[in-house]
Amino acid sequence: MPMRRLCLLLLSLAAPLFSAPAIAAEPLVVAAVDSPGKVLRVELSLDEGRIAWRASRLGEPIVAPSRLGFLLRDAEKLERNFVLVEQHTSARDETWQQPWGENRLVRDHHVELRARFAESMRAKRTLDLVFRVFDDGIGFRYEFPQESATDVVIDDELTEFNLVAPAATAWWIPAGEWNRYEYLYQRTPIEQVGQVHTPVTFRLASGLHVAIHEAALVDYAGMWLRRVEGTRFKAVLSPASEGWKVRRRAPFTTPWRTLRVADTAAALYESNLELNLNAPNQLGDTSWFKPAKYVGVWWELHLENSTWATGPKHGATTANTRRYIDFAAENGFRGVLVEGWNRGWDGQWFGDGNDFDFTRATDDFDLEGLAAYAKQRGVHLVGHHETGGAVSHYERQLGDALDLYRRLGIDVLKSGYVADAGQIERNDGDGLVHREWHDGQWMVRHHERVVREAAARHIAVNPHEPVKDTGLRRTWPNWVSREGARGMEYAAWGNPPNPPEHEVNLVFTRMLAGPMDFTPGILSLMGRKQPLKSTLARQLALYVVLYSPIQMVADLPANYARQPEAFRFIRDVAVDWETTRVLAGEVGDYVVFARRERGGDTWFLGGITDENGRVLDVPLAFLEPKRRYVAEIYRDGDDAHWRDNPFDFVRETREVGSADTLRVRLAAGGGQAIRFVPKR
């Protein structure tokens, strides 16, 4: 193999890349890259022509040699007989700005390794591997090069994550099952993990935290992870109805496979790995999107006080909607969502939404009049498109439906894909109904289409039962939120309901992906026939803890009227942030956030715990050093407990400064919310 020998000769001149000691029986390391602070190191090796990657942190292995490659349809698998033909490293350190988000400024500081491999025999195909190594994580993707210019049909990825993580604890939800992402997170030994969605989070016996996910999922199938044996995981792509997983024409790139690595749960959350791996804003100025709170006809539906369907209990009536508009206007909330406003809800629609009409309201809902009334009161209707999973049907009306909203000043759209996993209805007009997955390539394309069509009309989107978040809000900043986990409605009727640990689990799993429209703020603490497993103060804290630039004020107006003191925090809390810090936290146990409002000096603190009470001494060092603040504290009363005393609640104020330490006391299933207002 003269070609291979040449490559090795060339590469051996690049001495720094070969500093890893060659250990007998180890595969040959052909390329390596260190993170900017020399914290993480990735090495690529060839073992009889098979490419593998591995990673270490501060000199200790964290990923053992792990396979790379593809199973292809109608072509030999892309995995063997490779030689390295070219490699290049480059460094980047830049800070970019988010139009909205947890932080205004995001630093992207990484070293990139590009390595081109070519088959040494037969087809002589080439494959590029790109690794970006940050101090707090690793991203890598495959690039199918320009010159191939062929259709590539991927049956599956061979990508592995062979973790060095014996006796680790894992937090996960199953993938490839009937449900989408709406499971309770399980906390088990890593060896009990099966096939899971990402982000999946691990805490190693060493105390290290690792989360695997992906970034920039565009025109590709979502990645699941399957534990193969021990602590070795492999990528499994979400299915397509055709049998293969992905069909693309080269050149193209896969999404980034990502691995956050941090010593603390706080640092795991604070990483911006996936955002940094997404392409910059493609939409230009999106200042037409206004982060805001919204109310609406929603919780009453889940309580069965009213119905989506028309009839005597129809929720989306003109009169009822006017009441929500008034409530929003009186309290400074921007949006009013109305579910059930359009035609098509009267039959079975779960998994079968072909009756939905996205441009015509029910007879008892005066869409034009309400939009005008909202405008007059200074608020905006929030659009709603439930598809019931009939996505082809929805796509045919999409343009008209968005045009209607554009005309009426409706600039945020909540959509829904209520259908079981693998039950999305695709109808190509060929007389066949295809059944797709919520995170398969076809639905990934659908979401992109909706986001682009909406952006063209200056509408922001918030899909429920969505594909998971992979940081695309950076590229398309009108993709402002989504569901993709068990939200508040499971507190209303879930069996089992959300336990106190649920939202803490979310922070260190689901929320690593991005904003969630969880819809907090149920101050009645009462679901359909079951109480919430939450104290009152906790409902307030959720506004700070669970990030979304649109936050629902989800309870009934009448219930807020009964809790005027607590409701004050919901009115006051910001939704867009200059900066965010996790002050304390352990995965699944508790977390305390501090966030400063975007464009202001007011800070907010939110802390929640699981079924165990906590007492945490939190230095207020995030406050501006030379100022004094009035801390408006909304906390659990001394005898509060989610089980038998959830309404025990105290609002009190204290003057504080950055040198103070606050004792944050969280009841079992409790929380605490604080607004720090600078003194003038």
Next chain:
Amino acid sequence: MPMRRLCLLLLSLAAPLFSAPAIAAEPLVVAAVDSPGKVLRVELSLDEGRIAWRASRLGEPIVAPSRLGFLLRDAEKLERNFVLVEQHTSARDETWQQPWGENRLVRDHHVELRARFAESMRAKRTLDLVFRVFDDGIGFRYEFPQESATDVVIDDELTEFNLVAPAATAWWIPAGEWNRYEYLYQRTPIEQVGQVHTPVTFRLASGLHVAIHEAALVDYAGMWLRRVEGTRFKAVLSPASEGWKVRRRAPFTTPWRTLRVADTAAALYESNLELNLNAPNQLGDTSWFKPAKYVGVWWELHLENSTWATGPKHGATTANTRRYIDFAAENGFRGVLVEGWNRGWDGQWFGDGNDFDFTRATDDFDLEGLAAYAKQRGVHLVGHHETGGAVSHYERQLGDALDLYRRLGIDVLKSGYVADAGQIERNDGDGLVHREWHDGQWMVRHHERVVREAAARHIAVNPHEPVKDTGLRRTWPNWVSREGARGMEYAAWGNPPNPPEHEVNLVFTRMLAGPMDFTPGILSLMGRKQPLKSTLARQLALYVVLYSPIQMVADLPANYARQPEAFRFIRDVAVDWETTRVLAGEVGDYVVFARRERGGDTWFLGGITDENGRVLDVPLAFLEPKRRYVAEIYRDGDDAHWRDNPFDFVRETREVGSADTLRVRLAAGGGQAIRFVPKR
């Protein structure tokens, strides 16, 4: 039982004490007390006359009903047929000052419950139980009342700690074995704990941290803990040669049995529970004790470069000691320890120290001349009394030996009790040799005697192979440090040597008890025939991490001369602190401290990790808000690793302020030390 009924009637008027719901088949709660912030709650119950205590935290149980009482010699056990005859609660919130310590000011904020129980039949003996409940822990003790005025001979305590801690992790060393406290700490499931010394530390599955220990061990036997079954532990008193464990004349009180409870490892460390439970300073002004660093003839003995015994390699010669005096004087270290200075080292002395003479020096050691030379150079000799376990022999010379030191200006004494556990030699002059334990009642009395005799002569004491620390430094502030764990000498010759996790384990176990004379600073990173499992920067960090008001600068002067840059930190670091904070840490994994020097504005940071490297973002919020500081950073180099690159080391300076966050990067087995000097 009319008396009992009367009591219950009286008690039932005290309604708040009876708010716990009475659950069927649960024992009757007769008294209860909440901590000041209603974080911890203790309840006492009677079940057919047997007293039990239990505890909850924020409404969740942490200690299930646990037995109380005594097995007595020549009397019926003190456990059954009790009725509650009196109870009283009182609150205290006071802040007291330590003459030296981790913090100048200590807040004692607790609620005390005193409950008097009396036997309802036969002897009708009484027993008082006193609980002091803090937000961060619980202390309780037995009081044998005034009126009994009899000899009490205790065969064992029945005290239990019935933890609600399934699947907890425990850090522990065995008790009742051949060794004293000089084990490597084990990290195991709680269910694998056997009989252990205190402090013993648990991290519960809930994330809660618990440490059991005792406070104010005076004229009583040390408490071990034995796991009985599941997560139920019982007190086991250290043996006495007579067979019983404790002999006292009533009235007397037992030591406090203590339970620290905290959500974080940091808060577990920061608790002052045991100090608060000790009696205030009984010595008055102890400003004659000066916290200081010291050098001396010690590490060279452990390296076998020289010997304790006289002969050609004798370490404690006049000439050698003068060199150490010069080294100390040149570098501003106050003390010079000389081991092997006196007569009696030439034979076997391990466990047999009857040849030691504590007032006569060897022929090649000019004690008087060296004391004078030291004085002339502005330094002080540190005294040394090795007993080899022959304690009665030592006690006979104690007064004269301390008088000699007093006369020569030797004001710190290091003592030694090198003998296996249960091998201390006691000779009452009755022709019998009794064998006592290092932590039995007899040795507890011995240490008290030495401390008092030394205090009368203004001498501070630092015993090695001691009884454990139970916070008596508050009462007798001349008890300044001690050993009581595997120290640095195990790095020289231990088999196995101290692993990188050792000092991190110490912080959250042994160091909860109080100061340790660990003797850090081996910048050669080399033991007798084995390298240290440490980077260079870590040796510096240990001065901040492992608290003692006397800190040895333990390496050979020649080795410091080879590391002038690193040595600078050892010269500069303070030994007495205004305040101490744990900025980050997990038991057995890593820890980062910040401490401000007593009476000054300089801050120090010290961080160490186990065999895993760490990257921790540490807000510098502890710095004074309006000042700028020059941070003198002593850190692991980018490629440092304890195994193969321990000398990779960087000293650099940066200007910082309280609003900055510092990325603290610790190599595997590494550390970081920083001195923050305020800018003028």
